[in-house]
Amino acid sequence: MAGEETELSDKQKKEIAKWFLLNAPAGEIQYVAKDLKSVLNNDDVYDEAASEAFPVYNKSHMICLEMPGRFGDVLVTSYGELQGNEYLDPKTAQVAIVDHVKQVCTEVRPATDEELPTPYVEEYRCALEAEMLKYVSEAYPKGSCSVYCINGKDVEGPGYDFELVAVISAARLSPQNFCTGSWRSIWNIECKDDIQVLELKGKLQVGAHYFEEGNVQLDAKHECRDSTMFQSPDDGAIAIASLIRHHETEYLASLEASYLNLPDATFKDLRRKLPVTRTLFPWHSTSQFNLTREISKELGIGK
Amino acid sequence: MEAAMGLMRRMPPRHSETALSALLSLLPHNSSDLLSQVDLPLQVLSDDDSGKRFILCEYNRDADSYRSPWSNKYHPRLEDAPYPSSKLRQLEIEANDIFTVYCDQYYEGGISSVYMWEDDNEGFVACFLVKKDGSKTGQGRRGYLEEGTWDAIHVIEVGPEEETTRYCLTSTVMLSLTTDDVSSGTFSLSGSIRRQMNMNLPVADGHLCNMGKMIEEMEGKLRNSLDQVYFGKTREMVCTLRPPSEVLPMRLPDS
Numbered sequence: 001m002a003g004e005e006t007e008l009s010d011k012q013k014k015e016i017a018k019w020f021l022l023n024a025p026a027g028e029i030q031y032v033a034k035d036l037k038s039v040l041n042n043d044d045v046y047d048e049a050a051s052e053a054f055p056v057y058n059k060s061h062m063i064c065l066e067m068p069g070r071f072g073d074v075l076v077t078s079y080g081e082l083q084g085n086e087y088l089d090p091k092t093a094q095v096a097i098v099d100h101v102k103q104v105c106t107e108v109r110p111a112t113d114e115e116l117p118t119p120y121v122e123e124y125r126c127a128l129e130a131e132m133l134k135y136v137s138e139a140y141p142k143g144s145c146s147v148y149c150i151n152g153k154d155v156e157g158p159g160y161d162f163e164l165v166a167v168i169s170a171a172r173l174s175p176q177n178f179c180t181g182s183w184r185s186i187w188n189i190e191c192k193d194d195i196q197v198l199e200l201k202g203k204l205q206v207g208a209h210y211f212e213e214g215n216v217q218l219d220a221k222h223e224c225r226d227s228t229m230f231q232s233p234d235d236g237a238i239a240i241a242s243l244i245r246h247h248e249t250e251y252l253a254s255l256e257a258s259y260l261n262l263p264d265a266t267f268k269d270l271r272r273k274l275p276v277t278r279t280l281f282p283w284h285s286t287s288q289f290n291l292t293r294e295i296s297k298e299l300g301i302g303k
Numbered sequence: 304m305e306a307a308m309g310l311m312r313r314m315p316p317r318h319s320e321t322a323l324s325a326l327l328s329l330l331p332h333n334s335s336d337l338l339s340q341v342d343l344p345l346q347v348l349s350d351d352d353s354g355k356r357f358i359l360c361e362y363n364r365d366a367d368s369y370r371s372p373w374s375n376k377y378h379p380r381l382e383d384a385p386y387p388s389s390k391l392r393q394l395e396i397e398a399n400d401i402f403t404v405y406c407d408q409y410y411e412g413g414i415s416s417v418y419m420w421e422d423d424n425e426g427f428v429a430c431f432l433v434k435k436d437g438s439k440t441g442q443g444r445r446g447y448l449e450e451g452t453w454d455a456i457h458v459i460e461v462g463p464e465e466e467t468t469r470y471c472l473t474s475t476v477m478l479s480l481t482t483d484d485v486s487s488g489t490f491s492l493s494g495s496i497r498r499q500m501n502m503n504l505p506v507a508d509g510h511l512c513n514m515g516k517m518i519e520e521m522e523g524k525l526r527n528s529l530d531q532v533y534f535g536k537t538r539e540m541v542c543t544l545r546p547p548s549e550v551l552p553m554r555l556p557d558s
Contacts, residue, residue, distance in 0.1 A: 008328055016325045023314050023322075032313055038306035039329055140545055170544045181540035204488070206544070208537035214496035215312045216529070218537040222488025249548055254487035256547065259538045261447075262492075263530050269443035270435055270453040270478060271526055275408035283401075283515040284508075 010045050017049035025209040025217065026061050026182030027173040029054070030103070054100040055084065062169035062184055064144045065105040067096050074098075074105060079148040079165050088115060090148055091129060117153035121162055124191065125149050127233040131241035132166050139245065143170035143183070150188075164189045166244070178212035187244055191236075198236055200226040200243055204251055220258075222251050304333055311341055316493040317479050319343060342475045342495060345434045345454045347414055350374050358416040358432040360456065372399045372416045387419050391427055395419045398511055402431055405515065409522070410435045410453070412442035425463040429510075431518055432456055437480070449489075450481040455525075457518050461510060468506045472517050473499050476525045492534055496525060 008016075017040055024032040033050065040046050058076045067074050067089065074080075074089040074096040082088055085098045088111055095115065096105045117125060129147040136145045145168045152162025168185040183206050190199040201223070208218040226243050230236030258266075263273075275281065307326050314322040323341050327334050338361070346359045350371040357363075363370040365384045368377040372395060377384050387395055398417040406415040413435035422428050437443040437451035454477045462469035479493035500521055504513040 013329065016329060019321070019325060020310060020314070023318060025313060025315075028313055032310060035306035035309040035313075039310065039326065139548075141543070143545075172540060172543055179536055179540055181537070181544050183541075183544040206541055208540040209313070210494075210533055210536040210540070211312050214494060214533060215316055216492065216494030216496075216533040216537060217315050218534075218541070219315070219491040219493075220489065248545070251487070252541070252545055252547060255490065255541055256538075258482060258487060258490045259534065262534060265445065266447045266480060266482060267526070267530060269437035269445050269448050270410075270451050270480065271522070272409050272411065273523070273526065277408075281405050281408060281515065281519055283512040283519075 010042075013040065013042065013045045014049045014052075017046060018053040021049065021053035022057055024057065025180055026207055027171050027180045028209070029057055031175075050101045054103070058098075058100055058103065061171070061182065062167055063103060064169055064171070065096065065098060065103065067092075067094065067105050067108045069108055071108055073144055075144055075146045075167060075169055077146070077148075077167055079150050079167065080146065082115060088148070090116075090125065090146055117149040118156055120157055121149050121153055121155050124162075124233040124236065125164055127237035128164060128166060128189070128240055131237040132168075132244070135241050135245050136168055139248070140168065140170045140183070142172065143168055145169070158193050161193055162191050164191065166240075179208070179210045181208035181218075182206070185244075185248065187240075189240060191230075196229055196231065198228050198230050198240060200228070200240060202226075202244065202247055204248065206255065220255060222254075224251075304330075304336055307333065307337060308340065316477065316495055317491075319477075319495070342454075342456060342477060342497070344452060344477055345432060345456070347434060348378055350376075351378060352376070356414050358414060358434055360418070360430065360432060362420065362428075362430040362458075363416070363418045370418070372396075372418060385420070387427075388421060391419050391421060394510065395429075398429065398431070398514075401511060401515065405519070406433055406435075410442075411444055413453075422460065426461045426468075429459045429461065429514060430457065431459070431514070447482060448480050449483040450479065450491075452480075453478045455522065457521065459514050459517065461514070464506055466506060467503045468510075468513070469501065469503050470513060470517060471499070471501045472514075472521060473497065474518070474521045474525060476522075476529065478529065492537065494529065494533055496529060496533065498525060498528075 017036055020032055020036050037046050059078045062075050062077050064073050064075055071092045071094050074087055076087050080088040087096045087098055093111045093116055094108050095111050097107045099106050125147050132145050132147060136143045147164055147166045150163050150165050155162045166187040171182040173180050186203045188201040204222045206220045210216050224247050228239040311322055320343055326337055347356045348359055348369060349356050350373045352374040355373050357371045359369045365381060368379055368381040370377050402415045402417050406413045413433055416432045419427055419429045433455040435453040438448045439446040443451055456475045458473050460471040475497040477495040481491040483489045502517060
């Protein structure tokens, strides 16, 4: 790499630009974009990279955008994606048209019947969403959630399986405190109608970034499974929401435990707080020449 | 350059090598600035003669060769390469021996190297480096870490020798750790910080003693800072995103 004088092709520059954008911590992509534009010094390459990277970033981080017209918020996720820039908000049955690079919702239109699940599936979806909204508003100071039907949305009646996914997205930005963070939960729910069983699969991802005179990042992931029986949409929804609450609370507790273990256990494998002698290293010595011998003697090391 | 450093502060620390490579290829004219301001995890080579490993850095490099602190030879061999004076080399040898003992005590293993060279102000500069692999497959005694590395770079500028000599220390620590288990998934923290410390100390105590104490104090401060402040802030953020259930009944106002 050093000494190479050949100029990079535009395509190569674009790939590099995309890499920077995609690796921005949650909520920081606009800051990365600003610095990147300055480093790249080539608006055409930047624009192309941005048009490709922003949608991927936005969906992966499940960003939350405000819909015009008092419809509330919409989550930008792959589950709700209808077309490149159209995202369904199942709660309000509206479709949001989104500008990925500016990260705003530019307009809203009602969803068509084909874009929505059947009334049969909708009963389950809606019941679960109501329970999830209750849970999220209690557990997350600034969280959003949506429940989508990702499989079997045309199921008309009992006897067929369908799949829902509940996503929770919470992000915190405190640029003045040099700290950002995000929590993303993706819960897949397979409804096995014939045996009245709901199979739950959760993927939780938590990130945090602190960068005051330094750069430290947390990246934590967890997967879990569970299942429950159900009789009706309502009790199924309550059961699922309660399982989700249980698993997420447990996960938070295990994150706390990991942090508690850090100073005395985990960190020790990298560097001890003090040597085994529990005293500072004996740098003092009569003469520099004998330093090593003196210290080895003092520490009882056979040398 | 400011924008480039801004990007380095935001990219995940474990990808800093990729990020730096990318910046170097986008800004070839700023390469020397970038290389001097961005720290990367340390690389290691084996000394042909003793088989002992030594750490590679800008301070023992000439062209594409690196000088071993054990044999004082460049790998691969190099003609007309710079070496410390014989007096400084004596100090360097002693420093490497003592620092090895220090690292054994704090790092329970690890690889260390010390390089010294004369500077223009009748003083000298010393660079103390440590690299520890604390993973359970590496030298992690307790087996907590799936992956864990600690890299420390301490550069001390020593002023001209007077009764009280000035020592200026700039330290960088880069670390990354990952734990992985069935009940809690993967938990990964990584980061880097850099700090400075200046002291005026009696030369009668000996350069190694003075430098050693400064490094020990600095490492302790950095370890604590990383653990309590830096990792602590990420923990605080997690609890802000989703407060533990005991806190919930007393809903705090949105901050």
